[in-house]
Amino acid sequence: MQATAYTYDQASRSGSVLLDDGTPLPFDAAAFDAGGLRLLRPGQRVRVETDGEGDSRRVTFVTLQTM
Template identity: 45%
Template sequence: MQASIHTFAEDGSGSALLDDGRLVSWPSEVFAGSALRHVRPGQRVSVEVDDSEGGDGTTVTRLWIVGIGEGETIR
């Protein structure tokens, strides 16, 4: 799903607003695995959230920009 960056901390943690208005966040480990170096408020990204049974639906488990990183094709 698509989201817009809301906050980004020096340690790599941050938050984003989904297109439906929900606020989601990620720990620094998720950003470290993204192949990204920096994101800025307002920037559009793709995210996956933990919506499994027991998940709260507000924790990002994967963060990426289409075309950046291993296995991503530039469109």
């Protein structure tokens, strides 16, 4: 699914994204590393994969959105 990078901490390689419905979801270093990114800037469009539902939903993969 698509989302927008909302926050990113380069030191911890973690942050959060906003899904297209406005739902914020955090991601950790493992999800960031799985996408092969080196840097992420707030506002960039990204593609994410999630696991779980409701409050236990988490981002497992984040990479740049490509056309």
